[in-house]
Amino acid sequence: MQRYFFPILHKGETQADDVGELFGSDELAVQYGARVARDIASDPDCDRDAGTVVIVVDATGAEIARHVVKP
Structure with a gap:
């Protein structure tokens, strides 16, 4: 198991993820x-x-993926 982090960029600012989550593979973390x-x-309040x-x-x-929030 490896720890992965999921910071969020929103309106030019970064919301850090200091805790992360444990996953058995990069693929599971990307999912x-x-x-x-x-x-x-x-x-519903999402901009x-x-x-x-x-x-x-x-x-x-190392950054392994990016997911854009889409409507």
């Missing part, structure tokens, strides 16, 4: 990041024009 982006998009992005980062700090 989780996509689900987080879908969950944000499903919020879908804000360019919000969920980033998937592994324990070494």
